[in-house]
Amino acid sequence: MVKSLSSLLLLLIVFVALLPLTSYGQQAVREISKKEAELKKLRADIQAYERKLKESEKKEQVTLEDLDNLEQQSDLIRKLIRSLQEEERRTTQEILEARAAIGDLEDQQRALMSHYGKYVRSVYKNGRIYDVELLFSSKSINQLYIRIEYLKRFSNQRVKDLQRMTDNKKELELRNEQLQINLANERQLLAEKTGEERVLKKKTAERQRMLANVLKNKRTYKQALSRKVEAVHQVENLIAELIEKERIRKEREQAERRERELRAARDREQISRLPRPTPLEPTGAFEQQKGRLPWPVASGRVKSKFGNQVHPELRTVTHNPGIEIAVPPGSDVFAVADGEVSVLSFIPGFGNVMIVNHYNGYRTVYAHLSEITVVELQKVRTGDAIAKSGDSIAGNVLHFEIWKEREKQNPEVWLAKRN
Secondary structure (H helix, E strand, O other): OOOHHHHHHHHHHHHHHHHHHHHHHHHHHHHHHHHHHHHHHHHHHHHHHHHHHHHHHOOOOOOOOHHHHHHHHHHHHHHHHHHHHHHHHHHHHHHHHHHHHHHHHHHHHHHHHHHHHHHHHHHHHHOOOHHHHHHHHHOOHHHHHHHHHHHHHHHHHHHHHHHHHHHHHHHHHHHHHHHHHHHHHHHHHHHHHHHHHHHHHHHHHHHHHHHHHHHHHHHHHHHHHHHHHHHHHHHHHHHHHHHHHHHHHHHHHHHHHHHHHHHHHHHHHOOHHHHOOOOOOOOOHHHHHOEEEOOOOOOEEEEOEEEEEEEEOOOOEEEEEEEEEEEOOOOOOOOOOEEEEEEEEEEEEEEEEEEEEOOOOOHHHHHHHEEEOOOOOOOOOOOOOOEOOOOOOEEOOOEEEEEEEOOOOOHHEOOOOOO
C-alpha cells in the first residue's frame, strides 16, 4: 500500500512537471500563475491597509482617513473572496469533467478487457489451432497473406488500445487527484477569508459608530463636508479629462476616416462625390429618454436634491451636483441607459465612484458604492446591475449625477416619475 502510494505521488509529480510540455499544460500554468499573482497582490494590499488601521488604533481620535482605509480594505477583501469563489467553481467543474472522462474510459476499458477475455478463453480452449485452420483454409496465397497481416494487426492493435486506455486513465486519475488537492486548498483559503470578512463586518459596525461620532463632532463634520466639496471637484476634473480624451480620439478617427475616403475617392476619380462620414457612435439614444430614464435603484427616496443645499445646523451652503437617494446598504445599483464604463475610482468624500459614458457627451456618475461588479471599458445595458450601494456621512445613500459635456443636469428632471 505504501509502495503504491509512493508510486502514485511520483506519478503525480511527473505529471505536474510535464504539464508545461503540452498546450493545455502551458495555458493552465499561465492561468494559475496569473491567478496567484492577483491573489498575492490583493493579500498584500489588504495587509497594507491593516497596518494603517493598526497604527490608527494607537491614536485617541479616529480620522476620516481611517474610515477611508477601512472602506478600501473591505473592497479588497470582497474582491479576494469573489476571486476565490470563482476559482473554486472552476476547479469543481474541472473535477466533474475529469470524473466523467474517467468513467467513460473505465467503461471502454471493461469492454476491451471483456473482448480480451473471450479471446484468451478461445485460445485456452482451442489453442492456436483456429488461427492455423483459418490460415490454411485460405483459397489463395494473396488471401493467406491478408489473413496473416489481419491477425498480426488485430493482436498488435488490441495491445496498443489497452495500453493507451490504461495510460489515459492514469493521466486522468492524476489530474483528478491534483484537482482535488487544489479544491481542498481553495476551500481552506475561502474559509480563511470568510473568517476575515466576519472580522471585517465587526469593523464595519465600528465604522458605523465612527460615522455617528463624526456627525456629533462639528469640527470633524466640517472636514467631511470640505472633503465632499473636494470630491465634487475631482469628479469635475475626471469628466473634463474624459471629454478632452474623447475629443482627441474623435478628431483622430475622423481624420483617419477622411483620409481613407479621400484615397478611395481618388482611386475612383470621384472626389467631388465623397460620401458623408458615418456616425462613430450611437446618437440621440440618451437624450430621447429625458423624463423617462429608469432609476439607478429599485426603490428609495431623494434625501438631498440637486443644486445649492443649506445645512440645517452649520448653516453652510454646499452645491450638490446630483442627488442622494436613501436606500438600504447593499442595494443593487443599475445602469440607467446603455453605455460603457469609463472610470472606476476611489475618491475621499465620495468613496467608490463609477462614471458611465452614454455617448454624445452624456455621462452618469454613481458614488458611495460598497461594491462594484463591472470593470473599466465594459459595455453595459439599461437595467444591468453594476454595483451595490454603501454608506456615507449623509447616511446610507447612493449619490447619482447626470452630465451633458461639462454641464451638470438635474437627475430628477431626467428620471421617470415615481408613483
